Amino acid sequence: MRTRLVGIVAGILSWVGLALAVVLVLHVVLTVGGANPDNPITSTVKAIAEPVSLAFKDLFRPNDASLRTIVNFGLAAIFWLAVRAIVLKLVRRLG
Numbered sequence: 262m263r264t265r266l267v268g269i270v271a272g273i274l275s276w277v278g279l280a281l282a283v284v285l286v287l288h289v290v291l292t293v294g295g296a297n298p299d300n301p302i303t304s305t306v307k308a309i310a311e312p313v314s315l316a317f318k319d320l321f322r323p324n325d326a327s328l329r330t331i332v333n334f335g336l337a338a339i340f341w342l343a344v345r346a347i348v349l350k351l352v353r354r355l356g
Contacts, residue, residue, distance in 0.1 A: 266356070267352060271352045274345065274352060278344060279342075281313050282345070284306060284310050285310050285334045285337050285341065286334075286335070287306050288307055288309075289330055291306055291307075292307075293327045313337065317336045317337035317340065318337070320333050320336065
């Protein structure tokens with residue numbers, strides 16, 4: 262029973278961490294690709310990505326807006342993938 266519960270928790274955490282990283286990467290793609298900022302998809306992705314990026318949102322301030330988005334939101338995505346890996350390891354060890 263415990264093993265199954267740990268598996269379920271690990272699965273949920275894995276998907277959440279992956280979803281956060283995907284939203285951040287999608288924001289980078291939409292921004293760098295020049296997506297219409299007034300489009301509901303673009304604005305929704307941005308509304309989710311900005312708080313998820315934490316302090317990475319303005320970590321680096323290059324003059325080029327595209328580069329700024331790539332670096333800062335890209336680092337946030339890498340951060341969430343690393344957190345995901347660490348949390349999954351801890352959950353599986355405790356289980």
